[in-house]
């Protein structure tokens with residue numbers, strides 16, 4: 005599994021490089037990732053990494069181009085890894101029919117339904133495969149210092165991957181995350197298509213996962229959402245359910261959930277709070 009460099013751009017005194025590689029997790033399809041390295045990162049000076057998971061209809065380019073994360077990442081000396089949002093070209097019938105399912109909508113899970121299980125394994129791709137590929141390439145990323153954040157479907161990915169793997173990620177944050185997917189239309193559609201039984205979706209629902217977080221481990225979670233976000237108003241995000249589950253779980257740690265007045269679901273919202281999120285993660289990544 006070797007990385008092939010597709011392009012490289014200097015940015016904020018560091019570099020943004022697009023790589024492709026043959027992904028075993030995605031059934032042998034070609035996967036693409038963007039990797040931002042801050043100035044000075046090298047095999048003899050390894051830096052922490054923040055994974056950014058994008059939302060429905062997005063690619064590995066969306067966060068890199070529109071997220072406004074790179075200036076703060078450069079300042080903090082943190083790498084940012086931008087994976088894609090689904091496998092591309094699996095050839096499953098119906099995967100390109102809707103914008104909220106199939107291509108561009110992998111939901112960061114391990115598919116178990118017959119049609120999707122060969123390729124739709126974004127969970128394995130993000131949690132294990134990409135870190136391994138980056139380690140093999142010896143780019144200067146410290147595999148022991150990793151955090152994760154994301155937007156919308158990617159916010160669901162960030163929170164659920166963090167909660168499913170206590171100790172693996174140091175912190176997780178979401179911009180308008182789909183925080184309770186078993187109870188919203190996007191999540192129900194994804195889980196009924198990708199999973200053999202929709203019941204299995206509970207294992208990817210951050211609101212449900214909170215109750216199994218070990219009591220002796222501190223949480224590091226941050227969530228922002230906009231009061232004028234149409235998808236929030238439509239009940240797709242459900243941050244209140246997440247907040248209620250947090251209070252019930254009673255788990256200690258650093259948790260910030262904020263409703264941002266007047267903001268919508270777009271990258272104007274994401275980029276407004278981008279630096280704040282990167283700086284927040286830096287506190288956990290740089291100790």
Ligand SMILES: N[C@@H](CCC(=O)N[C@@H](CS)C(=O)NCC(=O)O)C(=O)O
Nearest residue numbers: 059060061062066103156157270271
């Ligand atoms: N295409 C959808 C909207 C999808 C959407 O808003 N996707 C969000 C993530 S859930 C996004 O980030 N889109 C890309 C962008 O804004 O650049 C629609 O027609 O309503």
